[in-house]
Amino acid sequence: MKLYYSPGACSMASHVVLNEIGKPFEIEKVDTKTKVMESGRDYWAINPKGAVPALDIGGGEVLTEGPAILQYIADTNGATELAPPAGTLDRARVQEMLNYVGSELHKAFSPLFHPGKTDAEKDALREGVAKKFAWLESRLADGRTYLTGANFTVADAYAFVVTNWSHMTGISLAAWPKLTAYMERVAARPAVQATLKAEGLI
Incomplete structure (x- = not known):
């Protein structure tokens, strides 16, 4: 491949x-x-x-x-472990998270990479991203290790990469301690x- x-x-x-x-x-x-x-x-x-x-x-x-x-x-x-078998609830949960990251979080970030935005427009876009981060924080509130439970899945790989764009777009993760800890856990994987x-x- x-x-x-x-x-x-x-x-x-x-x-x-x-x-x-x-x-x-x-x-x-x-x-x-x-x-x-x-x-x-x-x-x-x-x-x-x-x-x-x-x-x-x-x-x-x-x-x-x-x-x-x-x-x-x-x-x-x-x-x-990365993608549970088709037809299981665990697989549907991973697909649910993949869709959220792709259609909500990824799309919320995308305009921040387009040139020509005013500071006010960028601030509004960052607020949109913040709402997505707040939802991810709520997912991690029960102490789970990864977004769908105990196992690292393909959804975590995608969520990590997109959330990491916060460093390039002036968004601090300080307001979301569980998300911050999650990012550190994922980043530490070999x-x-x-x-x-x-x-x-x-």
Whole structure:
């Protein structure tokens, strides 16, 4: 498998899960502004959507969209802790969290990366992110280790990466101590540390 990524982008979640699996894989960095890959090739030829991640699974097949890639990696490697079996409530809970991170938290952050926003507009957008963080804080209020319970799942990989964008957008996590502790727990995982190092983020 080969993962096309951009450092610190949502593709980092797929990178983390590949490292959690521990099987060999390749990576290639993509400049998401120019759509040119490290090799100099045109990324549009890999993913006509132009976004990362994309996962080349061989046989001429390229999978796109982070949540689909995350589940595919776990499922094809029998990693039922990362993605519980289909048809179970545990799997539905992981998918529920994947959808929340993708449709709510990720989308709340996205405008903060667009140029041309006024300070007032940015403050309003940060307030929107804060509401999403407050909900995540409530999920962790019962003392659970990860977002869906005791096990680290693909949803945690995605949530960690997106929540980590707070550092780039001027949002302090100080108001959410349980979320802060959660981020520290996830960051300490060997697979996360390996990913951060490979992407040049530490």
